[in-house]
């Protein structure tokens with residue numbers, strides 16, 4: 150039997166949802182009939198609105214997805230102004246205050262505490278600068294990720310931005326591809342550093358060369374079926390297809406249609422294309438694509454550039470991220486700024502928007518490491534830019550522990566989460582920076598924290614992988630993390646294996662400190678990378694190198710943050726929740 | 742009256758009559774079960790994959806992990822609450838639960 154979600158989608162989905170959102174916004178949150186909540190909140194996702202977790206009813210997370218993470222001049226500032234006007238909650242976050250934007254691992258922006266009543270005005274303002282929330286969540290083409298420095302980087306082989314934008318323009322609000330069995334995540338890489346992270350997407354275009362009719366053509370090899378979620382991580386599989394830039398949109402459309410028609414609509418937990426790929430394998434997949442979904446002869450795969458992939462690769466020589474000052478092919482510079490756990494307070498965000506306007510072109514690009522990049526900074530302005538106060542905090546030259554930190558949304562807003570994430574990761578990074586000396590030669594050290602197995606922080610491809618858990622300590626359940634090692638992308642990508650499980654969250658910084666000390670002591674030489682070191686050892690040996698212990702690190706979130714209405718509120722008990730609330734914030738009394 | 746039960750948001754919730762009633766990622770105390778050797782077992786539920794009403798009892802298919810021994814397994818038909826006069830009364834994770842029907846099927850998470 151088709152799931153409820155499939156039935157709701159059959160009844161009304163895609164662009165038809167817009168008018169209904171406008172209607173509910175006009176009439177107020179209470180106008181959504183009680184027995185239709187589930188259906189409407191599912192549909193709202195298609196327009197980038199995700200109902201926040203229990204205790205926060207009537208507030209929404211809103212996701213804005215610029216293809217390839219490119220925010221054109223003026224777009225970043227508009228988002229900041231929207232956050233300033235509409236993204237304010239009933240309580241403060243102790244680290245980030247009230248009012249901020251989140252840069253996400255899929256190069257989008259998330260705003261929280263959004264009121265349905267404000268959505269039409271927000272949509273209008275976004276549209277006035279060419280932005281949209283369409284398909285940012287829901288069962289369709291999500292934000293298309295790709296090289297965030299496309300067009301601006303010396304490592305580029307093919308223009309990823311052109312294809313990402315073309316795919317965005319073709320497949321957003323495209324009726325034939327609006328209703329897929331599940332989310333659909335697409336990546337376009339154009340450089341030889343692999344910063345599009347195609348391996349962990351449903352559909353990946355990766356730079357390649359191919360002899361076609363006696364001429365060398367630069368285009369894309371195609372991989373399908375990657376993803377990290379639900380304890381079932383997969384790398385995208387090579388389906389032996391090369392697409393010229395002219396063919397790429399048709400190939401993408403064919404694969405999306407194949408998924409639309411063949412993905413599992415009976416069971417949402419089996420619906421992602423990675424499971425269809427498990428079932429079919431790449432040969433049958435290619436055959437079906439060729440026979441039923443494209444009307445030209447597909448080329449076999451070309452010569453790829455994976456050998457030099459360095460993004461999130463742990464041991465390669467090239468860039469591991471986009472932080473820092475880098476020369477563009479045109480002689481200007483792009484400047485990558487570190488954003489700790491992806492969150493920027495509104496006041497600082499205005500300063501950043503000013504700095505991008507004054508010293509660069511005003512473009513602000515978003516990376517898959519939750520950072521931002523200013524482009525087109527003339528050489529003579531680089532020093533001026535670097536001396537701006539706001540760059541002290543959002544630094545082009547951060548400490549490796551700050552630079553390497555990624556965290557997902559967590560119990561603050563997410564229903565799936567088991568633990569608090571962002572504030573905790575900020576505390577971890579600060580403690581590690583102040584207390585742990587990195588071993589000689591280690592300039593990059595990535596620690597990714599996800600609140601649950603959905604893996605939004607991409608934990609399985611970090612040096613240290615952290616994932617939310619619980620354990621019992623002194624008889625009480627406390628927040629804990631599983632610790633994984635050995636993950637990374639690159640030519641030979643690998644997922645972390647979970648080495649130490651259920652480590653109380655307050656013992657994790659001690660565990661990382663001890664692990665690094667043990668690494669320094671036991672490694673072959675000062676040139677051996679952490680990833681190589683881990684790769685040489687089996688899980689048991691590695692487990693001995695992680696020695697969790699309490700330190701002077703203090704963790705205020707050990708109690709069950711999930712069973713609060715907001716983990717940092719003075720009175721955080723679920724029963725004290727001010728939600729649901731009317732548009733002006735007055736609580737709506739509930740009858741039960 | 743009819744009772745609408747379903748899992749929502751990728752297994753984050755059990756919704757009863759369009760209200761989010763039982764949340765994933767909580768620790769449940771399971772007793773007299775076949776989940777693992779621990780007695781009682783403190784089991785973190787990691788996702789709901791199905792839900793059903795059996796008489797007046799709402800039962801969920803879920804996957805969990807024991808906080809003491811680390812066993813990870815699926816649990817079929819875990820009672821999560823009751824319907825009384827058309828209203829859902831959650832058992833809540835704090836109380837001690839018996840697994841009424843032992844795990845029989847293995848499901849993909």
Ligand code: HEM
Nearest residue numbers: 210253254255256332376377378558562563603604605751
């Ligand atoms: C309220 C907040 C969020 C919720 C409820 C949520 C939910 C989920 C769920 C349920 C999954 C896995 C399910 C699946 O598709 O099989 C997932 C995976 C993922 N999400 Fe989120 N997410 C949230 C925030 C974010 C953020 C902030 C990002 C960053 C863009 C993000 C990026 C990802 C990524 C990269 C994955 C895993 C990769 C994959 O399997 O494709 N999510 N998210």
Ligand code: SF4
Nearest residue numbers: 557563566600601605
């Ligand atoms: S990883 Fe889990 S907890 Fe974190 S945002 Fe994603 S779904 Fe929520």
Ligand SMILES: [Zn+2]
Nearest residue numbers: 777779807810
């Ligand atoms: Zn046990």
